[in-house]
């Protein structure tokens with residue numbers, strides 16, 4: 116584990132295990148602290164990791180450098196249902212390529228600016244910015 120980077124990243128539930136410095140980009144390899152997940156079908160806890168799937172996601176910059184998180188969305192196998200399922204992660208939605216807090220930061224920028232500007236300033240396309248606005252507003256609806 117990288118204690119200093121874990122502290123700097125400040126993302127609940129994960130530790131930084133390793134990193135790659137690519138100049139303008141910093142790739143942080145993170146690992147979930149918990150070694151279990153809850154089956155979405157029956158609600159049972161599973162400790163049985165079936166497969167690992169690694170993904171990259173945009174996260175908040177550190178000192179003006181783009182941060183990409185390399186994370187594992189593990190597949191667990193449920194003993195009761197006898198079926199594998201993907202774990203839900205607190206910091207990122209299903210099939211998203213950016214963390215929730217990254218999307219929230221982008222949405223805040225859109226509120227004070229316009230989409231093409233926000234896209235340009237963050238190295239994103241207009242579509243990507245819009246997908247984040249939609250994603251965050253859906254998430255807020257669910258919470259209300």
Ligand SMILES: [Zn+2]
Nearest residue numbers: 154157193196
């Ligand atoms: Zn189950």
